[in-house]
């Protein structure tokens with residue numbers, strides 16, 4: 451049982467915080483794991499634009515407030531996630547009264563009002579924010595993802611504006627740019643160029659979030675190391691923000707497994723052991739490692755990229771018991 455093994459976050463206290471995402475449900479169903487093993491919490495969905503600001507004049511802070519209160523009660527850090535993203539927005543944000551796109555000035559005002567309201571409310575409680583999420587293109591020559599209403603309406607400066615508004619709302623919060631496929635060399639170079647440009651302009655940015663949605667085959671340790679080195683060369687701190695280790699390569703759409711095989715569990719344990727050893731090497735630069743879920747029963751990967759396919763990407767199993775991967779990252 452989990453209480454018989456040493457606390458994960460206490461073991462890693464000399465290196466970095468260890469977090470997980472949470473939902474209103476897991477604050478209850480996974481309370482024991484959260485309290486014992488993690489010292490940083492990220493709301494999986496309830497600080498995103500759509501859920502927290504559903505109509506122009508209404509904010510719904512109920513679930514975010516609950517999560518922040520839970521964190522306070524149990525002395526956990528809170529990572530704020532996320533202010534500006536192309537997904538999970540309320541439809542009104544980009545629309546004018548006729549249903550067309552609003553103009554640039556209107557959208558900038560909306561963005562400023564939103565960021566100011568949300569960040570001010572959690573000043574002192576949320577220690578860092580993923581200010582802009584996933585603005586970089588996965589492939590092709592463009593640095594920025596073209597299919598984003600923020601980019602289409604405001605232009606590339608939506609990114610720096612978001613950081614400026616967040617900094618004005620809470621000058622003490624650490625501000626992050628967060629993205630996935632962050633260790634893939636082409637995208638890594640684009641993220642690096644984007645963030646270097648922001649730094650050169652004096653934009654208040656303090657860190658890069660490496661989402662780290664990885665699998666047991668990919669990316670290579672060398673690519674992960676290279677990404678850490680390159681981002682760290684900008685003089686910023688790094689957070690691993692959404693770590694999970696899928697049992698399937700991305701292209702693998704097999705659906706025949708009811709349980710992970712012994713080989714999968716072993717390979718996953720080996721990978722977790724390797725990446726945590728690497729994170730420890732860069733402790734000081736890496737200051738938070740957050741898993742995208744407390745246990746295998748609550749992972750978004752049960753529905754992505756194959757709906758309804760079981761996956762087992764985390765450190766605790768479906769019954770909340772420690773997996774081989776957990777045992778291995780505790781052994782050093």
Ligand code: GLA
Nearest residue numbers: 494531532583630661692750
């Ligand atoms: C992205 C987002 C997260 C979450 C995951 C999928 O990585 O940053 O908030 O939505 O996708 O669960």
